[in-house]
Amino acid sequence: MNIYQHFRLEERDYIDQVLHWKNYVETHYTPKLTDFLDPREQHILKMLIGENGDVGYSLFGGAHEVERKRAYIFPDYLTVNDDDFQISLFKIDYPAKFVTIEHRQVLGTLMSLGLKRGKFGDILLKDGNIQFFAAKEISDYIKNNVESIGRAGVKLVETDISNAFAASESWEDQEMTVSSLRLDTVISGIYHVSRQKSQLFIQQGLVKVNWTLIENPSFLCEDGDMFSVRGYGRAKLNAIEGKTKKEKWRVIVGKQK
The missing domain is CATH 3.10.290.10 (RNA-binding S4 domain)
Known part of the structure; x- marks a missing residue:
């Protein structure tokens, strides 16, 4: 069966990558942690890995309601917990009384660091407060390189992921x-x-x-x-x-x- 026929042509490179991850876990008996995946990428990964093989998967983005999630692909005899996903949560301290920061400005600043979009999860905004998830392996780099967003001076404070805002969409x-x-x-x-x-x-x-x-x-x-x-x-x-x-x-x- 041609597995590509179920997907769009432009998704082939990602399909090959997922199959490579699966094969790696099967042959090395060791888990694989991915970057943050968007919901379409998550859907493709679910279809390709399946539910009943020797390789399992779990998805987590720092909170259970978020859109972007890391995938943990593992031999089926392993158990998985939230710490395995290596996710940091940052809150952004800034003078909210005097300046407004928008979602696009946060994302633009993070992307200007030269990192892939997959290194960052959801950006959460609530009543002027801003948080975002990031891959733990880049947390020190982010803290050392983000001093302003837009015209606002900011300070990034790492906090426990249990403090994340609830994601709400209507x-x-x-x-x-x-x-x-x-x-x-x-x-x-x-x-x-x-x-x-x-x-x-x-x-x-x-x-x-x-x-x-x-x-x-x-x-x-x-x-x-x-x-x-x-x-x-x-x-x-x-x-x-x-x-x-x-x-x-x-x-x-x-x-x-």
């Missing part, structure tokens, strides 16, 4: 019809913009599907795809229910409130 489902499952058409329908404007968003690099930048307007969307349009929020294609009598696609979309 979604609203709606049924809609689209003339095709092309990305530009779906984006147009979800965000109530013209087809020309959705194409412009895509061409300008403002659109991600499953956390990956997509610049092809004719990219075909599938059940379960997650969309992000910069400045417009996130949405998910929860279900493709078939065609109407007028040959349009009936879909159910969840939009983040």
Whole structure:
């Protein structure tokens, strides 16, 4: 059976990586800890490793409600606990009365350190307080190299992961019809913009599907795809229910409130 047929072409490199991790654990009888994975990467890993083999997996991102998680792949005779995931939690001390720090500014500062996105987990904001998860192996490097975010001077304070804010997201489902499952058409329908404007968003690099930048307007969307349009929020294609009598696609979309 060709395992690639169940996934998109652009996911092949990641599929090969997961299969390599699995083979490593099988042949060396030793566990493998990954970087933080987005939900699509987690889904692929679950499908490839399965539930009933000699290799198991567990996912954890510092708290159980978060989106980005590290995977711990292990021989099935081992037991796993949260400490195995090697995750640090930082809170950001800054003069909140005088300045506002946004999610994108935190992520931009962390990425400017020259580290991969996979070294950082979720960024949590609550009532002006900010926390983020990071791989423990880079915690000292982060503390020594982050002194400001935006225009604000900051101090990073490492704290126990049990102090993490609860992640809270609210979604609203709606049924809609689209003339095709092309990305530009779906984006147009979800965000109530013209087809020309959705194409412009895509061409300008403002659109991600499953956390990956997509610049092809004719990219075909599938059940379960997650969309992000910069400045417009996130949405998910929860279900493709078939065609109407007028040959349009009936879909159910969840939009983040």
